[in-house]
Amino acid sequence: MTPTETNNKHNSPNPLLSLDYEPALESLGDDYYDEVAGAEFPQDILRWRNDDLLSQLGLDPKQVRDEHFIEAFGKLQGVRPFLALRYHGYQFGTYNPQLGDGRGFLYGQVRGMDGELYDLGTKGSGRTPYSRSADGRLTLKGGVREVLAAEALHRLGVCTSRCLSMVETGEQLWRGDEPSPTRSSVMVRFSRSHIRFGTFERLRYFERTDLIEKLLDHVIDIYYPPHPPLVIKESAADRYLRFYEELVQRVAALVAQWMAAGFCHGVLNTDNMSITGESFDYGPYAFIPHYNPNFTAAYFDYYGRYSYGNQSQICKWNLEMLQVALSKVIPAAEMDSILARFDEYYQSSYRELMMKRLGLESGGKAEELLKLTIEVLKDTQVGYQQFFMALSEEFEPSWRDDAEHIPNFASAIPWEKWRRLYQGVLQSLPAAEMDNVASRLEKYNPKTVLLRPAIESVWEQIVASDNWQPFYQLVQDIKE
Ligand code: AMP
Ligand code: MG
Numbered sequence: 001m002t003p004t005e006t007n008n009k010h011n012s013p014n015p016l017l018s019l020d021y022e023p024a025l026e027s028l029g030d031d032y033y034d035e036v037a038g039a040e041f042p043q044d045i046l047r048w049r050n051d052d053l054l055s056q057l058g059l060d061p062k063q064v065r066d067e068h069f070i071e072a073f074g075k076l077q078g079v080r081p082f083l084a085l086r087y088h089g090y091q092f093g094t095y096n097p098q099l100g101d102g103r104g105f106l107y108g109q110v111r112g113m114d115g116e117l118y119d120l121g122t123k124g125s126g127r128t129p130y131s132r133s134a135d136g137r138l139t140l141k142g143g144v145r146e147v148l149a150a151e152a153l154h155r156l157g158v159c160t161s162r163c164l165s166m167v168e169t170g171e172q173l174w175r176g177d178e179p180s181p182t183r184s185s186v187m188v189r190f191s192r193s194h195i196r197f198g199t200f201e202r203l204r205y206f207e208r209t210d211l212i213e214k215l216l217d218h219v220i221d222i223y224y225p226p227h228p229p230l231v232i233k234e235s236a237a238d239r240y241l242r243f244y245e246e247l248v249q250r251v252a253a254l255v256a257q258w259m260a261a262g263f264c265h266g267v268l269n270t271d272n273m274s275i276t277g278e279s280f281d282y283g284p285y286a287f288i289p290h291y292n293p294n295f296t297a298a299y300f301d302y303y304g305r306y307s308y309g310n311q312s313q314i315c316k317w318n319l320e321m322l323q324v325a326l327s328k329v330i331p332a333a334e335m336d337s338i339l340a341r342f343d344e345y346y347q348s349s350y351r352e353l354m355m356k357r358l359g360l361e362s363g364g365k366a367e368e369l370l371k372l373t374i375e376v377l378k379d380t381q382v383g384y385q386q387f388f389m390a391l392s393e394e395f396e397p398s399w400r401d402d403a404e405h406i407p408n409f410a411s412a413i414p415w416e417k418w419r420r421l422y423q424g425v426l427q428s429l430p431a432a433e434m435d436n437v438a439s440r441l442e443k444y445n446p447k448t449v450l451l452r453p454a455i456e457s458v459w460e461q462i463v464a465s466d467n468w469q470p471f472y473q474l475v476q477d478i479k480e
Contacts, residue, residue, distance in 0.1 A: 038076020
């Protein structure tokens with residue numbers, strides 16, 4: 001049988017099973033994965049389906065019934081072999097050659113309506129050769145948290161994976177960081193790719209330059225097509241360098257998106273860094289309540305390696321480690337000089353995004369306003385998310401004429417200075433620009449933010465009375 005035949009489900013009446021799955025990664029051969037089966041679960045209750053993504057896959061949500069989701073993503077036995085991907089990674093700075101998909105696998109790859117290839121990847125679907133002593137499961141709370149993170153980040157304009165479905169699977173799990181026993185789930189993630197920095201690091205570890213080159217070609221073909229003006233055929237060396245440069249730019253832009261969103265990923269190990277520069281894998285993440293560079297999200301991040309303010313330097317370090325894996329194929333010195341521009345790429349993306357959250361465009365007094373905004377948010381500890389929410393909700397064109405109309409976020413002296421400067425910037429724009437300021441504020445500042453107490457409160461209602469309404473409401477609110 002050809003890979004296409006094995007991977008394409010026969011003409012199933014289930015639209016999710018009859019999607020045109022493409023065995024893109026599978027066709028590279030089994031050096032990159034192990035074939036695995038999904039676990040059998042005592043129960044399958046659909047708790048979340050993402051209809052926005054169905055449309056992206058060209059499916060009409062009305063034609064896809066809940067039972068279809070359960071059949072496709074809750075009953076994983078016997079559908080077809082799935083691929084547990086092999087990878088290593090630097091975890092908290094230490095190389096770990098004992099990683100790999102331990103509780104998930106590549107379910108399938110499929111084209112979106114935009115013509116791009118997407119991965120459907122599971123989390124919590126059972127044990128694999130990489131589970132070590134762990135159970136291969138995902139807690140229901142972990143599933144709920146990942147659905148919420150992805151939707152909130154998507155609303156904030158972050159380039160992120162999202163969750164297509166979450167099925168509660170009826171097992172009791174034991175976890176040190178949740179009151180146990182706790183409920184179980186299988187989540188299906190929709191992302192650009194599950195190829196990680198760590199996928200390449202593993203190939204270097206085994207000194208398989210041939211496999212690095214093959215995978216790199218695959219990644220470039222699918223995820224790094226040349227930009228349209230590039231008409232001349234690139235040499236292989238140029239292609240590889242352009243790839244690394246674009247990856248560095250994408251990662252710098254991603255960190256800027258997290259920072260502007262006030263998001264702390266929590267575990268930026270190299271196995272959690274996608275080779276496409278997309279954000280994914282939301283474990284102990286948190287949105288910062290107040291501006292604090294030292295804020296950490298993971299309780300086990302004792303030294304603040306992955307603190308909010310450290311994210312750009314850590315991602316830069318991860319890109320540097322990736323150079324080691326790529327250096328047999330791409331000249332190290334050239335990668336180094338590309339990486340040297342990381343901070344510059346990051347700063348300019350960050351500045352642009354923060355100005356948008358302030359309703360403005362870069363230029364003029366932007367630099368000064370951004371600096372002062374961060375300074376007062378840090379000094380007065382006004383809520384980071386609430387500040388942008390209030391700015392967007394209360395904005396009036398009259399602020400341009402009278403600073404007294406600008407809300408006093410805290411009756412502290414620094415805010416007086418901030419109000420005057422913000423008014424000054426508004427005055428430097430034509431009056432007709434105020435409508436654009438208002439629409440930018442609305443676009444870049446969601447009306448609901450995903451702080452931890454909001455997640456906990458949703459979870460408590462699920463635990464106390466199996467009431468899922470607050471969860472659905474929160475997902476809805478996040479999109480506003
Ligand atoms: P994460 O912290 O979720 O990024 O996972 C790090 C590594 O541990 C990955 O290789 C996971 O597949 C593995 N892992 C995490 N939790 C489990 C689990 N409950 N069972 C098996 N493997 C796991
Ligand atoms: Mg991970």
